[in-house]
Amino acid sequence: MTRTLAALTQDLRPMGDQGIMVVFGEEISPECHREVVAAEKAVMASNLPGVTETIPAYAALYVGYDALATDFATLRDALLNLSLPQTDAETGKVWTVPICYDPEFAPDLEEVANWAGKNVDDVISAHLESLYRVYMFGFAPGYAYLGGSLPEIQVPRRDAPRQGIPKGSVMIAGPQCLMCPLVMPSGWSVIGRTPMDLLARDAMPPSPFNIGDEVRFTRISRSDYDAVTRA
Amino acid sequence: MTGRLLLDHVGPQISLQDRGRPGLMRYGIPPSGPMARICHRVLSSALGGENLTCIEASLGGLTAIWHGPPVTAAFVGGRFDIALGEQVLAPWSVFEISPGQSLKVKAGKAGAWGYLGLLGDWDVPSWQGSASAHVPSAINGAMLTSGAEIRIQNPKMIPSLKATLPVPDFAEAPTHLDIVMGPQDGFFDPETQKTLLQSPFKVSARGDRMGRRLVGERLPINGTLTMPSEALMRGAVQIAGDLQPTILLADHQTTGGYPKIATLSTASTEKFVQARPGDPIQFRAICVEEAIQSRRKLEREVVRYLAQIPTYRGSLQERLARSNLISGVINAQKDPAQTSSD
Numbered sequence A: 001m002t003r004t005l006a007a008l009t010q011d012l013r014p015m016g017d018q019g020i021m022v023v024f025g026e027e028i029s030p031e032c033h034r035e036v037v038a039a040e041k042a043v044m045a046s047n048l049p050g051v052t053e054t055i056p057a058y059a060a061l062y063v064g065y066d067a068l069a070t071d072f073a074t075l076r077d078a079l080l081n082l083s084l085p086q087t088d089a090e091t092g093k094v095w096t097v098p099i100c101y102d103p104e105f106a107p108d109l110e111e112v113a114n115w116a117g118k119n120v121d122d123v124i125s126a127h128l129e130s131l132y133r134v135y136m137f138g139f140a141p142g143y144a145y146l147g148g149s150l151p152e153i154q155v156p157r158r159d160a161p162r163q164g165i166p167k168g169s170v171m172i173a174g175p176q177c178l179m180c181p182l183v184m185p186s187g188w189s190v191i192g193r194t195p196m197d198l199l200a201r202d203a204m205p206p207s208p209f210n211i212g213d214e215v216r217f218t219r220i221s222r223s224d225y226d227a228v229t230r231a
Numbered sequence B: 001m002t003g004r005l006l007l008d009h010v011g012p013q014i015s016l017q018d019r020g021r022p023g024l025m026r027y028g029i030p031p032s033g034p035m036a037r038i039c040h041r042v043l044s045s046a047l048g049g050e051n052l053t054c055i056e057a058s059l060g061g062l063t064a065i066w067h068g069p070p071v072t073a074a075f076v077g078g079r080f081d082i083a084l085g086e087q088v089l090a091p092w093s094v095f096e097i098s099p100g101q102s103l104k105v106k107a108g109k110a111g112a113w114g115y116l117g118l119l120g121d122w123d124v125p126s127w128q129g130s131a132s133a134h135v136p137s138a139i140n141g142a143m144l145t146s147g148a149e150i151r152i153q154n155p156k157m158i159p160s161l162k163a164t165l166p167v168p169d170f171a172e173a174p175t176h177l178d179i180v181m182g183p184q185d186g187f188f189d190p191e192t193q194k195t196l197l198q199s200p201f202k203v204s205a206r207g208d209r210m211g212r213r214l215v216g217e218r219l220p221i222n223g224t225l226t227m228p229s230e231a232l233m234r235g236a237v238q239i240a241g242d243l244q245p246t247i248l249l250a251d252h253q254t255t256g257g258y259p260k261i262a263t264l265s266t267a268s269t270e271k272f273v274q275a276r277p278g279d280p281i282q283f284r285a286i287c288v289e290e291a292i293q294s295r296r297k298l299e300r301e302v303v304r305y306l307a308q309i310p311t312y313r314g315s316l317q318e319r320l321a322r323s324n325l326i327s328g329v330i331n332a333q334k335d336p337a338q339t340s341s342d
Helices: A030-046 A072-080 A109-116 A120-129 A222-230 B037-046 B190-198 B266-272 B288-312 B316-332 B336-341
Strands: A002-004 A012-015 A019-023 A051-056 A060-065 A083-085 A094-099 A132-137 A144-147 A162-165 A169-173 A176-179 A184-186 A189-193 A214-219 B002-010 B015-017 B054-057 B062-067 B071-076 B079-084 B087-089 B093-097 B102-110 B114-118 B149-153 B177-181 B201-207 B211-215 B236-239 B245-248 B260-264 B283-285
Touching: A012 A072, A012 B260, A019 A072, A030 A051, A030 A060, A030 A083, A030 A132, A060 A072, A072 B288, A094 A222, A109 A120, A109 A189, A120 A189, A120 A214, B037 B054, B037 B071, B037 B114, B037 B288, B054 B062, B062 B114, B079 B093, B102 B114, B177 B266, B177 B288, B190 B260, B190 B283, B260 B266, B266 B288, B288 B316
Parallel strands: A094 A214, B177 B283
Antiparallel strands: A002 A083, A012 A019, A019 A060, A051 A060, A132 A144, A132 A214, A144 A176, A162 A184, A169 A176, A169 A189, B002 B062, B002 B149, B015 B054, B054 B114, B062 B102, B071 B093, B071 B114, B079 B087, B079 B102, B177 B260, B201 B211, B211 B245, B236 B245, B236 B260
């Protein structure tokens, strides 16, 4: 069964002469995000004239266009008429991402445990339990916003951002969990490190993850981490 | 054959750029590329190429010394003061640099970004198909610093490219900025939207390749800010915690959660980048259809300008001789884009 984009939203806003922001809601939820992902797939499959790029986020899909090839009203009407698959049928890939919680890689694990009133192993178990959803990229190249942390480890951001968080660091704040694709500043709590390569220099796509995919972490030992990174 | 361009002195915010990395924003990769995209396009055309790697010069200026065989070079953008050895060049020109000669670029009387190209194969790193540095994430290099050296393989001299180009209006600093309201104008009451359109703003000294702050009356956000992060674009007029507008530019982050009260037209963005700190800014609201018309008009003007570059090549005498021979043809070609179908 299909329905048109117009059945999900009529809220299509101009972004200058370069794009249309299709707004599906104002909340961060898997349900709303599934609509964004389904709409992006439909736009990509449609080959609408003049479309230059799509950028999905939590609750809005940006559709960029070339004003020399189309115009706002033409593209808006075409988008509203797009047929979308049922969104509950939308499932992305499920990734298993290795993580090492070695103290050297997890400088904030103990602080998170203190904040949560738990021991370090409970925090690790809670972190491993969730299935995280890839909502969008932003802040830095290949930096994927994963949502779905359990309430008991939803620590607030740290007071001051720190510079030079190592590549591969896995960090949490609020309902979110992020992995550093490169050395970067961050105000989040660092609780582990993945040996996975998160940003490709030349390959396309540059990130292993796609928006709408899901991530489950699996624990590896320090010796496994060292073996993978040495290889 | 290899040449070396020694950057004896470089001011702040000067980097290597080409067209950048368009189309990768869904992966968090900013488009980067030139601040003044049209000037870069003109530079490439003037040197007989397309999407050439070049040095983007800022108001900080630069001094470069060429160690290599005679080479054809060009500078396009703004109205910088350009000196080749002792010789003063026109702000937009194609010229030859002799072995050991120095090129000095200073802020001059107008504009903020200019592009220095040299004919040859630039031996510089590339990332996802582009030589552009994205400085905030440190992908593909950093800002250029004094003492840096750029190796250029197979430097070429093509004397027939030498030219003095006029500075077109579409690349001059703006007298006003056209904006299309939204996508988050709904976060601001009508009074605040009126303030944006009616009160004067000034270009602040705070800014870089990611964005440029303006200063003026405060633009308070109505109610609490409850907006999930969404895509950002070059030209977006974002209102952050300081309640002042920031215009997002080449190296902007790909997503963000501050409301964008409006978005500059592409034509206004191209002019805005050449504004200097202290310049007055007056916004003018236009509808999206008008913005699209202005985008198309800009493209027609740029195409016409690029088509005319050959007529600016050669010495004054050569140009006069040529225009005497073919002026009738030029008059018949009011719109170069239409001639092929005539």
